[in-house]
Amino acid sequence: MQIVRTILWVLLLVAVLAFSFGNWDKQIDVRIWPGIVWDTRVPALVIVSFMIGLIPMWLYHRGVRWRQARRISALEQATAKMASPRVDDTPVTAPAPVEANASPAAEPANPVEPEPDQRA
Known part of the structure; x- marks a missing residue:
């Protein structure tokens, strides 16, 4: 893409130079405001x-x-x-070992442990 851009700029420069050499002898007056006149050549006007x-x-x-x-x-x-x-920031710890005498764990379907019977 860079080469295409460079070729286009070179072609534009060649066109401006050819236009400048062909029209350099023509002097024109550009009236900017009343009382202000700019005497310039055509190529300068085109470039500006x-x-x-x-x-x-x-x-x-x-x-x-x-x-x-x-x-x-x-x-x-x-x-x-x-x-x-x-x-x-919390350290990863291994799960506690399960003891043989421990009460049975809660069932996965019922995560809350059942309460012991109150009959005694």
Whole structure:
């Protein structure tokens, strides 16, 4: 893509140079305001007009690209934080060993241990 961009800029430069050499002898008067007249050559007027149109749009384009790059990097950082494994500060301990005399554990379907009979 970079080579295409370079070729286009070189072709534009060649066209401007050819236009400048062909029209350099023509002097024109540009009336800016009443009483202010600018005597210039046609190629200078064309180049200045091109720059007046190009520079604001180029600056706007660069600003949009800068803002989008910042937004993308912020989203990538947020995604990386969410995707990273969580590290808990609590140590992992092994389960306590089951004693042979211990009462039977609660059934998985009924996690609450039954109360002993109150008849006595």
